[in-house]
Every structure is written in C-alpha cells, then in structure tokens.
Amino acid sequence: MNETTITRQVAQRNLTLTWTGFTILLTLVYFVQTVGNKYPGQNDEVWDWFSPFAFPTLTLMIGTWVAVNKSTDPEQPKVDKLLYRLAMGAIIVYFLFIFGVIFSAPLAFMSNDTPAFEHLKKFTKPLSAVQAIVTAVLGYFFFRENKGTS
Amino acid sequence: MATPYLSMNVFTNPIGCSSTRFAYLLWVLPLLLSSSVNAQTYMVWGKVYANHMWLPGVKVVINRSGQEAVTDEHGEFKLSVLSQDTLKLMHPNFPTRDYILPVLTNAINFYFDVATNNGSWKNYREEDRKDDPSPQPSIDEKQKSMPSFGVVPAPSSKVVLDARFFVNANTLAQADQRLNAALKKSGYPDPGYYYIPGGFAMVGQIEQTERDGTPKPQPARFPPRLEGTSAQFNLSSYLQMLYKATTGYYRVIIFFVTNRPLDKSVEPINPEMAKAWYLRGGDFLPSDIGKQAFTKDHRVLAYIYEFEKPENSKARFLSQGNCLGQVHLSKSKIIDSLTR
Numbered sequence: 001m002n003e004t005t006i007t008r009q010v011a012q013r014n015l016t017l018t019w020t021g022f023t024i025l026l027t028l029v030y031f032v033q034t035v036g037n038k039y040p041g042q043n044d045e046v047w048d049w050f051s052p053f054a055f056p057t058l059t060l061m062i063g064t065w066v067a068v069n070k071s072t073d074p075e076q077p078k079v080d081k082l083l084y085r086l087a088m089g090a091i092i093v094y095f096l097f098i099f100g101v102i103f104s105a106p107l108a109f110m111s112n113d114t115p116a117f118e119h120l121k122k123f124t125k126p127l128s129a130v131q132a133i134v135t136a137v138l139g140y141f142f143f144r145e146n147k148g149t150s
Numbered sequence: 151m152a153t154p155y156l157s158m159n160v161f162t163n164p165i166g167c168s169s170t171r172f173a174y175l176l177w178v179l180p181l182l183l184s185s186s187v188n189a190q191t192y193m194v195w196g197k198v199y200a201n202h203m204w205l206p207g208v209k210v211v212i213n214r215s216g217q218e219a220v221t222d223e224h225g226e227f228k229l230s231v232l233s234q235d236t237l238k239l240m241h242p243n244f245p246t247r248d249y250i251l252p253v254l255t256n257a258i259n260f261y262f263d264v265a266t267n268n269g270s271w272k273n274y275r276e277e278d279r280k281d282d283p284s285p286q287p288s289i290d291e292k293q294k295s296m297p298s299f300g301v302v303p304a305p306s307s308k309v310v311l312d313a314r315f316f317v318n319a320n321t322l323a324q325a326d327q328r329l330n331a332a333l334k335k336s337g338y339p340d341p342g343y344y345y346i347p348g349g350f351a352m353v354g355q356i357e358q359t360e361r362d363g364t365p366k367p368q369p370a371r372f373p374p375r376l377e378g379t380s381a382q383f384n385l386s387s388y389l390q391m392l393y394k395a396t397t398g399y400y401r402v403i404i405f406f407v408t409n410r411p412l413d414k415s416v417e418p419i420n421p422e423m424a425k426a427w428y429l430r431g432g433d434f435l436p437s438d439i440g441k442q443a444f445t446k447d448h449r450v451l452a453y454i455y456e457f458e459k460p461e462n463s464k465a466r467f468l469s470q471g472n473c474l475g476q477v478h479l480s481k482s483k484i485i486d487s488l489t490r
Contacts, residue, residue, distance in 0.1 A: 036393040042462060106391035110383055115462040116395075 005078040009068055011141050015087055016061040022095040023054040029102060042117050049120055053098055053127055057135055064142040079141060087137045094134045097127060191230045193257040195274060198225045200244060200265035200300045208264065209240045239264055242426030243300040245417040265301050265413065296432035296439070299344035299351045301415040302406070305453035306471030309479060315488040316450060322349055323440030325407050325450065332487035337365070339372070342431015348410035349448065350439055353427045354403045361399050363473045363481035398459040401478060402427065409447040421457050421465045454478045
C-alpha cells in the first residue's frame with residue numbers, strides 16, 4: 001500500500017467511529033445534565049438544540065459505510081491520506097467546539113448571569129457554519145463516486 | 151343648466167362614484183353612531199388611601215385603554231373613563247387591586263382603600279373635592295413624617311424576638327437603636343423605616359444567601375439584581391454548575407416593633423415589592439414616633455421573606471421557607487449581635 005494513500009473503506013470506518021465516539025460522549029454529557037436537572041423544564045428543547053449537530057451526519061456516515069462494506073468490488077478505492085487527516089481534524093475541531101460551548105456555559109453564567117441554554121443558543125449559527133464545512137469535507141469520503149486512487 | 155347635469159350624473163349612473171360613496175356612508179354611519187354612543191366618557195376624581203392615610207404614588211390604570219394616572223401627595227388622581235371600566239390600582243406596598251366602575255351617567259368622586267380593597271363612589275360635587283369628602287380617612291399626624299407600611303404580606307417564616315434583648319429599651323427610639331446596631335454589626339446597610347399602627351417597621355435590604363440561610367460573602371450578598379447565583383470560581387463550583395441548574399436564594403428581613411396586631415394579607419409578594427420596601431422606606435425613625443414609650447406590651451417581630459431564583463426562570467417567593475426564622479436570624483448573626 002502506498003504510504004500517501006488509504007483505502008476509502010478504512011477512512012470511512014475511522015471517521016465514522018470517531019464521529020460515533022464524540023456523539024456518544026455528547027449524549028452522555030446531556031444525559032448527566034438531564035439527571036442533574038441542569039435544564040429544568042427545557043430538557044426537550046436542549047435535546048432539539050444539540051441533536052441536529054451530531055445525529056443526521058452520523059446516520060448518513062453509518063449508512064454509507066455499511067453500504068460500502070456490502071460492496072463486492074475487489075478493487076478498493078483509495079483516498080489521499082492528507083485529505084483523510086484533514087477530515088479527521090475537522091471532526092475533532094468541530095466536536096471540541098461543541099464541547100467548548102457546553103463547558104463554557106457555567107463560566108458565562110458566573111460572569112454575566114447568562115442561563116446555560118441561552119448560552120448554547122448563542123452559538124447555534126457559528127456551530128451550523130462549522131458543521132456545514134465539516135460535512136462538505138466528509139462528503140469527499142462518503143458521497144464521492146468510486147474512481148480509484150484520488 | 152348646471153343642476154340638471156349634476157342630477158343626471160348622480161341618478162343615471164348607479165354603478166359610478168356616487169353610489170360607492172353612498173354605500174360607504176351606509177357602512178360608516180352606523181359605526182360613527184355606535185362609537186359616539188359608546189364613547190361617552192366621564193371624569194373620575196379619585197382619592198386613594200391606606201390605613202387612614204392618603205396614599206401618593208399609586209398607579210391607576212384603565213384596563214381597557216391602558217390610560218393611567220398616578221396619585222399625587224394628597225392621594226388624588228383624575229381620569230377620563232367609560233361606564234363600567236375596570237381600574238387597576240398598583241402600589242409597591244400593596245397587592246394590585248381591581249375596581250369595576252358602575253354604570254355611569256355623570257362624573258364621579260371615587261374613593262378607594264388599597265389596604266382593605268374597599269371602593270366607593272358618588273356623583274361628582276365640587277364641594278366634596280374641596281372639603282376632603284367622606285369617607286374621610288383620619289390622618290394620624292405621626293404618619294406624615296414617614297411612609298406607612300400598609301398590609302403585611304404573610305412571610306416565609308417569622309420569629310418573635312425575646313424580650314430580654316430589649317430590657318433596657320424604654321422608648322421606641324431605644325428599641326430602634328438596639329436593632330439598628332445589631333443590623334450594622336451583622337453587615338447590613340441602613341434599613342428603611344415605615345410607620346405601622348402602634349410602632350414602626352424596619353426593612354433590611356434584600357440579600358443573597360446560601361440555601362441554609364448563611365449570607366453570601368460580599369459583593370454577592372447585596373447584588374444590584376437578583377441572579378441565579380454569584381458563586382466564586384473554583385473547580386467544585388464549576389463542576390456543580392456544569393451538571394446542575396444553579397439557584398440563587400434571597401431573603402428580606404423586616405422587624406416590626408409594635409403593641410398592636412399586624413394587619414396581614416395572604417397575597418403573595420414578588421422580589422420587586424421587596425426591593426421597593428427597602429428603597430421607599432424612611433431613612434430614620436422620626437422623633438415623634440421614637441419618643442413613644444416601649445412598653446411591656448410591645449413585641450419585636452422578625453418576618454423573613456424568602457425568594458429563589460432558578461437559573462432559567464424568574465425569581466419567586468417561597469411561602470414555605472427553606473429554614474426556620476430562628477435559623478435565619480442566627481445565620482445572619484443578628485441574634486449574636488443582639489446578645490452582645
């Protein structure tokens with residue numbers, strides 16, 4: 001195998017697993033906050049706020065990955081490793097941004113009395129913008145036709 | 151020949167401009183007539199009082215139109231109303247009152263006691279206004295020197311202070327000095343004073359506490375506005391705030407020094423009312439009240455009003471306090487200061 005390339009299947013698997021891991025972590029944070037009654041009377045709204053940032057892309061990634069694994073094509077297409085790393089980096093930065101928003105809520109509350117959910121809502125647009133960029137990068141791996149090595 | 155031309159134009163062209171105007175008039179005329187019938191306004195010359203004293207600063211609002219007036223120093227206001235309008239009377243020291251005016255045929259003199267929620271009216275007569283009309287509240291001269299507290303809302307908890315704290319007090323001024331010194335030692339700013347029948351009321355500033363009644367350290371203790379909480383930053387408080395909704399706890403302590411039963415209401419209060427109590431109170435106990443004897447019949451009552459402010463909603467009054475009144479006075483160190 002060429003050092004500068006990686007099979008698309010492996011890339012898809014790794015990216016999907018990374019996205020899944022972050023989504024599980026995010027859900028876990030939400031679950032603990034719900035148990036602690038962090039958002040009294042607003043649990044559904046908070047779920048509605050953060051689920052679009054993780055789940056639609058996750059289901060697409062899993063769906064595509066499963067479809068590719070079922071493929072009997074012996075010639076595994078390959079992708080540029082640099083692009084793969086870029087995509088992985090984009091996912092990590094994106095989720096760090098989401099966690100940063102959630103974890104900075106207490107600081108915002110201490111400094112200017114902003115309720116946690118109000119703080120989250122302030123970042124809806126910037127997060128959506130970053131999500132659009134990350135989705136575009138991932139599209140290269142998940143929604144591009146199989147044409148062999150990039 | 152101008153007239154025949156005009157009449158031709160009107161009657162031979164029924165679909166034209168003239169018929170449109172006619173139809174328009176048919177629509178508008180009933181509206182104009184009905185509005186002129188319904189819009190008959192009457193002048194209300196009102197006087198508002200509480201505890202036998204004219205009450206300035208009462209906002210009187212007509213529910214239907216939103217038109218409003220504020221009572222002057224003699225408790226007087228003037229509004230132009232419709233028959234059967236509802237007046238809303240608002241004052242920080244009293245619950246908001248509604249009064250539905252009767253079917254009116256004339257201007258009226260209107261009298262309302264916000265303390266007892268009783269209103270009355272009679273047809274307007276100029277001499278009634280000049281001669282301080284009936285029902286004439288008897289104005290206690292002592293009340294002129296400071297505001298009257300009015301009806302006392304039910305507190306979250308209360309304590310009757312032990313008489314031993316005031317054994318050396320022979321006058322209300324001495325009881326005031328004792329309480330005032332204890333408040334100062336406990337870190338409270340100067341209180342606000344009110345007249346109450348048989349004595350005076352002393353209102354402390356709204357303060358932030360822990361859930362158990364311990365005052366927050368400054369500057370969080372007396373914040374400019376009610377916040378969810380004003381925690382100092384450390385890892386423990388951060389983690390707690392990350393996973394739990396933070397709640398701010400607030401209280402107002404009012405001391406009543408009197409030898410008469412308090413005029414109480416069960417209507418809930420809100421933090422704005424509590425803030426207004428402090429801000430509107432007199433700066434000191436006037437000498438005409440202070441020189442009255444502090445007798446064995448006098449009691450010093452502490453009423454504690456608690457509020458909680460959840461992180462994501464408005465502050466609310468706690469009719470059932472988080473701790474006993476005695477605990478509040480101990481945690482605030484007022485009891486310690488009185489004992490010394």
